[in-house]
Amino acid sequence: MGAVRIGRLLGVELAVHPSWLVIAFLITYSLAVRQFPADFPHWPGGLYWAVAAATSLLFFASVLAHELSHAVVARRFHLRVSSITLFIFGGAANLEEEPKRPRDEALIAAAGPISSLVIGGLLLLADAALGEAGGPLDALLSWLGYINISLGLFNLIPGFPMDGGRLLRALLWKLRRDEYAATRNAATVGRLFGYFLIGLGVFLAFQPGGLFSGIWLALIGWFLSNAAEAAVARMSVERSLRGVKVRDLMDSDPASVGPNETVASLINERMLRGEHQSFLVRHDDGGLAGVVSLSDVRRVPRESWETARVTDIMTRYPDIVTIGPDVEIEGALRLFQEKPVRQLPVVIEGRQIVGTLTRSGILGLIETRIKLGV
Numbered sequence: 001m002g003a004v005r006i007g008r009l010l011g012v013e014l015a016v017h018p019s020w021l022v023i024a025f026l027i028t029y030s031l032a033v034r035q036f037p038a039d040f041p042h043w044p045g046g047l048y049w050a051v052a053a054a055t056s057l058l059f060f061a062s063v064l065a066h067e068l069s070h071a072v073v074a075r076r077f078h079l080r081v082s083s084i085t086l087f088i089f090g091g092a093a094n095l096e097e098e099p100k101r102p103r104d105e106a107l108i109a110a111a112g113p114i115s116s117l118v119i120g121g122l123l124l125l126a127d128a129a130l131g132e133a134g135g136p137l138d139a140l141l142s143w144l145g146y147i148n149i150s151l152g153l154f155n156l157i158p159g160f161p162m163d164g165g166r167l168l169r170a171l172l173w174k175l176r177r178d179e180y181a182a183t184r185n186a187a188t189v190g191r192l193f194g195y196f197l198i199g200l201g202v203f204l205a206f207q208p209g210g211l212f213s214g215i216w217l218a219l220i221g222w223f224l225s226n227a228a229e230a231a232v233a234r235m236s237v238e239r240s241l242r243g244v245k246v247r248d249l250m251d252s253d254p255a256s257v258g259p260n261e262t263v264a265s266l267i268n269e270r271m272l273r274g275e276h277q278s279f280l281v282r283h284d285d286g287g288l289a290g291v292v293s294l295s296d297v298r299r300v301p302r303e304s305w306e307t308a309r310v311t312d313i314m315t316r317y318p319d320i321v322t323i324g325p326d327v328e329i330e331g332a333l334r335l336f337q338e339k340p341v342r343q344l345p346v347v348i349e350g351r352q353i354v355g356t357l358t359r360s361g362i363l364g365l366i367e368t369r370i371k372l373g374v
């Protein structure tokens with residue numbers, strides 16, 4: 001199940017994964033049924049649920065404010081933020097690219113916990129100023145105040161990819177000038193902390209009344225250790241591709257056909273004879289006219305094979321995603337991630353075809369380089 005878009009705020013797309021509803025329900029339920037009745041026994045019955053629901057909604061806003069702070073600072077450094085997603089383990093601001101300098105990384109990472117701590121402090125101050133102990137507003141403000149402060153402090157634990165881990169990475173990166181080693185070290189702390197949470201969770205689960213929170217803690221630990229491992233894996237892939245350009249990996253003699261060839265000849269002379277299912281359509285002057293693939297051919301009724309021409313069924317030039325030969329492979333990978341294509345025609349000015357780049361070609365290189373330890 002994917003995250004559902006709920007709108008935009010400050011130019012950032014906001015999305016909520018359905019698993020967030022689990023959190024919203026758990027918070028509302030535990031406040032309405034346990035905590036508020038225990039702390040404020042004199043409230044009328046319905047009030048517990050109303051205040052609990054409002055508190056849960058404002059908790060949602062608190063997490064959003066935390067993530068939005070990361071996003072706003074990231075954009076200051078001209079990094080694109082594709083979206084903010086809230087899910088069962090909290091929130092994530094999804095950056096399309098990694099910060100380029102340790103200082104940028106540190107400021108982006110610090111923005112979230114700082115905003116949580118400031119919001120928490122302000123809420124507790126407001127609570128104290130109102131001085132209405134025991135009322136619904138007191139209950140709401142003090143719970144949200146403490147939870148925001150906990151959110152800020154928890155995120156400062158120095159295990160990557162938590163905010164504190166990003167701060168640690170930025171510091172090591174600055175000291176040693178090696179981003180990769182810094183990421184690996186900060187991720188090791190993240191993984192160890194994840195294991196610690198799993199251990200603590202299992203221990204708690206066997207204590208009286210601790211089953212639920214124990215399982216919850218262990219799940220968070222498991223999520224963190226996985227995320228730390230994935231971050232290191234992603235970085236080794238990026239590193240193995242550093243300096244490689246589209247030109248180095250493209251097939252410079254791509255399978256191509258002329259626009260006036262008939263569909264029958266495309267099928268009989270090309271598709272049924274070779275390994276290719278997709279062809280560049282090339283003008284006589286070498287310019288790219290379009291792309292034709294098996295799926296285009298399958299839409300043509302058999303009786304029209306002799307009369308229909310490639311130019312009638314191909315995807316035309318302006319609708320095709322192309323790439324230049326001097327683009328870094330990382331850029332090509334991003335394109336492959338964003339667009340549902342398996343190959344990219346490589347063109348230079350005047351849409352002259354110089355080759356094609358395939359997804360599998362990139363994956364092959366990554367595999368070889370990682371196996372060789374390059």
Ligand SMILES: [Zn+2]
Pocket residue numbers: 066067070112113155163
């Ligand atoms: Zn954060």
